[in-house]
Amino acid sequence: MPNAVVSQSGGPTGVINASLVGVIEETHKYSEIDNLYGAIHAVEGIVKEDFIDLKKLGADVLEELAASPSSALGSSRAKPDAEYCEKILNVFKKRDIHYFFYIGGNDSANTCYIINNMASAAGYELRSFHIPKTVDNDLLVTDHCPGYGTAAKFVACALMGDDLDNRALPGIKIDVIMGRHAGFLTAASVLGKQRPNDGPHLVYVPERTVSMDKFCSDVESVYKKLGRCLVAVSEGICDTDGVVWAQKTAAQEEKDAHGNIQLSGSGSLADFLAAQAKTRVDIRRVRADTFGYLQRSFAGLQSPVDVTEARNCGRQAVIYSKSENSGSVAIRRTAGGKDYAVELFRTELANVAEKTKSMPDEFINAEGNGITNAFVEYAMPLVGPLPKTQYLGDYPRV
Amino acid sequence: MPNAVVSQSGGPTGVINASLVGVIEETHKYSEIDNLYGAIHAVEGIVKEDFIDLKKLGADVLEELAASPSSALGSSRAKPDAEYCEKILNVFKKRDIHYFFYIGGNDSANTCYIINNMASAAGYELRSFHIPKTVDNDLLVTDHCPGYGTAAKFVACALMGDDLDNRALPGIKIDVIMGRHAGFLTAASVLGKQRPNDGPHLVYVPERTVSMDKFCSDVESVYKKLGRCLVAVSEGICDTDGVVWAQKTAAQEEKDAHGNIQLSGSGSLADFLAAQAKTRVDIRRVRADTFGYLQRSFAGLQSPVDVTEARNCGRQAVIYSKSENSGSVAIRRTAGGKDYAVELFRTELANVAEKTKSMPDEFINAEGNGITNAFVEYAMPLVGPLPKTQYLGDYPRV
Numbered sequence: 001m002p003n004a005v006v007s008q009s010g011g012p013t014g015v016i017n018a019s020l021v022g023v024i025e026e027t028h029k030y031s032e033i034d035n036l037y038g039a040i041h042a043v044e045g046i047v048k049e050d051f052i053d054l055k056k057l058g059a060d061v062l063e064e065l066a067a068s069p070s071s072a073l074g075s076s077r078a079k080p081d082a083e084y085c086e087k088i089l090n091v092f093k094k095r096d097i098h099y100f101f102y103i104g105g106n107d108s109a110n111t112c113y114i115i116n117n118m119a120s121a122a123g124y125e126l127r128s129f130h131i132p133k134t135v136d137n138d139l140l141v142t143d144h145c146p147g148y149g150t151a152a153k154f155v156a157c158a159l160m161g162d163d164l165d166n167r168a169l170p171g172i173k174i175d176v177i178m179g180r181h182a183g184f185l186t187a188a189s190v191l192g193k194q195r196p197n198d199g200p201h202l203v204y205v206p207e208r209t210v211s212m213d214k215f216c217s218d219v220e221s222v223y224k225k226l227g228r229c230l231v232a233v234s235e236g237i238c239d240t241d242g243v244v245w246a247q248k249t250a251a252q253e254e255k256d257a258h259g260n261i262q263l264s265g266s267g268s269l270a271d272f273l274a275a276q277a278k279t280r281v282d283i284r285r286v287r288a289d290t291f292g293y294l295q296r297s298f299a300g301l302q303s304p305v306d307v308t309e310a311r312n313c314g315r316q317a318v319i320y321s322k323s324e325n326s327g328s329v330a331i332r333r334t335a336g337g338k339d340y341a342v343e344l345f346r347t348e349l350a351n352v353a354e355k356t357k358s359m360p361d362e363f364i365n366a367e368g369n370g371i372t373n374a375f376v377e378y379a380m381p382l383v384g385p386l387p388k389t390q391y392l393g394d395y396p397r398v
Numbered sequence: 399m400p401n402a403v404v405s406q407s408g409g410p411t412g413v414i415n416a417s418l419v420g421v422i423e424e425t426h427k428y429s430e431i432d433n434l435y436g437a438i439h440a441v442e443g444i445v446k447e448d449f450i451d452l453k454k455l456g457a458d459v460l461e462e463l464a465a466s467p468s469s470a471l472g473s474s475r476a477k478p479d480a481e482y483c484e485k486i487l488n489v490f491k492k493r494d495i496h497y498f499f500y501i502g503g504n505d506s507a508n509t510c511y512i513i514n515n516m517a518s519a520a521g522y523e524l525r526s527f528h529i530p531k532t533v534d535n536d537l538l539v540t541d542h543c544p545g546y547g548t549a550a551k552f553v554a555c556a557l558m559g560d561d562l563d564n565r566a567l568p569g570i571k572i573d574v575i576m577g578r579h580a581g582f583l584t585a586a587s588v589l590g591k592q593r594p595n596d597g598p599h600l601v602y603v604p605e606r607t608v609s610m611d612k613f614c615s616d617v618e619s620v621y622k623k624l625g626r627c628l629v630a631v632s633e634g635i636c637d638t639d640g641v642v643w644a645q646k647t648a649a650q651e652e653k654d655a656h657g658n659i660q661l662s663g664s665g666s667l668a669d670f671l672a673a674q675a676k677t678r679v680d681i682r683r684v685r686a687d688t689f690g691y692l693q694r695s696f697a698g699l700q701s702p703v704d705v706t707e708a709r710n711c712g713r714q715a716v717i718y719s720k721s722e723n724s725g726s727v728a729i730r731r732t733a734g735g736k737d738y739a740v741e742l743f744r745t746e747l748a749n750v751a752e753k754t755k756s757m758p759d760e761f762i763n764a765e766g767n768g769i770t771n772a773f774v775e776y777a778m779p780l781v782g783p784l785p786k787t788q789y790l791g792d793y794p795r796v
Contacts, residue, residue, distance in 0.1 A: 070566045072790045168406075268669055271666055292685075292686075293563050294689070390463040391470050
């Protein structure tokens with residue numbers, strides 16, 4: 001009887017466990033799959049045969065699991081090369097694993113792709129399926145990625161609160177949000193705006209370069225008009241020479257396995273931008289926060305739509321594995337706005353592997369310092385309803 | 399007919415608007431109070447007669463208001479001296495204001511106290527009531543402060559997520575949490591712990607000094623044992639010479655109106671601690687986050703108990719004003735654990751004004767790097783139930 005393995009890779013999200021639950025519950029329906037192994041710490045767990053038995057988990061555990069943030073099987077930043085993938089395939093052969101479900105980003109899709117090709121070449125029957133997840137929302141083909149809606153909800157709620165805080169104690173406030181190449185998550189900062197002059201008043205995403213002069217004069221201009229200014233900035237924001245600001249400001253230049261410098265887990269970019277604004281604008285009260293890991297792993301704050309879609313993507317991968325050899329699960333939006341609806345479809349692994357998507361031009365304003373209503377229409381259904389807030393400072397005086 | 403004024407001072411919280419709603423709804427019941435003015439930006443609004451009419455707000459607005467984070471009337475960091483209070487009293491006389499409700503911390507209680515004494519000396523009939531709020535939970539007399547439970551819930555949910563994130567991608571993670579002199583909010587980092595070895599593994603509060611050597615050796619020791627380490631640190635953490643680490647590390651030394659250096663709104667302490675740990679412990683993956691303003695103003699994440707108590711404190715201030723000249727509303731815990739219950743009582747303004755409370759010794763472990771179960775029993779009812787999470791990495795291997 002063939003076995004299956006599932007694992008989770010890359011940065012955790014708030015719903016990657018919901019996708020795992022989708023895989024588990026759908027697998028229960030197929031008697032032709034014997035064991036469903038959960039590999040601990042992704043490909044590292046596969047090569048070490050560090051497996052747990054996922055079919056043993058009870059219904060209660062599965063529901064708690066679907067609601068838990070982060071990757072319950074553990075994760076890995078490893079980017080397997082051909083030799084590494086060979087080791088994985090050897091474990092598959094040894095353990096009679098003929099189904100491989102991999103929940104992750106574009107690197108994970110690529111790992112699926114490499115291993116599946118190797119298996120084909122070796123004449124080994126393997127069904128490899130990629131289940132998309134990323135808070136960055138930067139995968140190709142799919143309309144949006146599971147994990148994005150939940151992280152976007154965190155960012156939207158944070159900015160709603162921070163804008164009210166900035167109204168209460170006015171000044172300049174700069175929030176640095178995750179996003180190395182794609183500005184989707186930073187753009188979500190505008191989703192909770194309810195009143196005229198609600199912040200963020202300026203939004204900078206990696207899709208547009210900005211000079212420090214332009215940044216400071218933008219801030220100064222808003223501050224002179226409103227007496228306060230709330231700014232959302234992607235960690236991947238680039239100077240006009242194309243170099244990321246974080247690289248110019250970082251004391252340390254730690255690089256990950258992919259050769260990227262560390263952007264998250266440090267407040268240095270936020271502090272640098274705050275110092276620049278303070279120097280330029282005549283105001284003492286300048287504050288900066290870096291949202292860090294809270295935006296991707298926070299307990300008890302999921303987008304319901306995101307959870308459902310993540311779970312369905314996991315189930316769908318198992319369904320596809322009955323009739324197809326490989327693929328990545330993708331989401332197609334069939335209706336927008338209040339009638340928001342989606343359907344899932346299969347795309348080739350090669351269409352997703354190693355590729356990333358940026359925000360389309362129509363989501364960014366002409367000046368490159370704000371987000372358009374087209375983005376709000378796109379993103380709002382993924383986040384779900386946000387709380388309505390009250391601020392009284394604009395009520396008529398007596 | 400006498401009028402009343404209410405305003406909000408100091409750092410915003412997640413439920414300071416619930417206290418405002420309590421004042422408004424209770425005032426509606428008393429025909430002897432004519433207008434209820436809301437002063438915009440606290441004492442600054444009073445001296446400028448920058449008032450709105452709070453009795454005009456409809457029931458729907460009040461419910462949205464009670465659920466909104468931050469101070470809906472705006473706030474102020476001003477600390478009025480005698481001359482300033484004289485101006486306030488003059489406005490009270492001019493506007494026939496005979497009821498003063500002030501929602502804030504110990505400085506606000508002091509402002510109430512000064513103005514009330516001035517009014518008595520001048521033979522002006524004034525009822526001055528302080529309604530407690532602070533995320534720091536550092537007011538005297540009261541068992542706990544409205545605003546604390548909601549901020550503690552944010553911190554607990556953040557650490558629950560961050561601990562699962564740290565399990566998924568192990569390393570050293572340092573979280574810097576608000577708290578200049580009191581460690582209550584940082585201590586809340588332990589409230590979501592569910593499994594053996596759940597983090598935070600080390601917690602440092604301002605009530606105990608710590609040398610950088612001790613900090614690093616603690617982190618090293620946990621890392622060697624668990625292969626990861628999650629640390630919660632108060633922004634007010636002090637070196638063994640009594641100087642706050644943030645002061646030793648801050649490039650800038652901005653001071654507020656009270657002569658305190660800026661601790662929040664900068665990532666420099668977190669980055670400094672991360673750099674120290676990285677130098678000392680042989681590991682590349684060290685990350686640091688500073689929770690910043692998110693922990694005090696985040697939309698849609700209130701503790702239900704906290705909201706109810708904050709609202710009741712606002713109502714009770716109005717009730718006391720019928721029969722008493724002045725006071726601060728305080729909370730007495732009449733039962734703990736599952737039977738948690740409180741009653742409100744009045745204390746003299748002088749008992750609360752300008753004073754702060756630290757965590758009692760029994761809440762901190764002997765080594766000064768952890769939080770005891772006595773704290774958990776104290777704080778858990780204030781936060782309310784936290785989500786149960788699942789991590790699968792400790793399940794038996796197959």
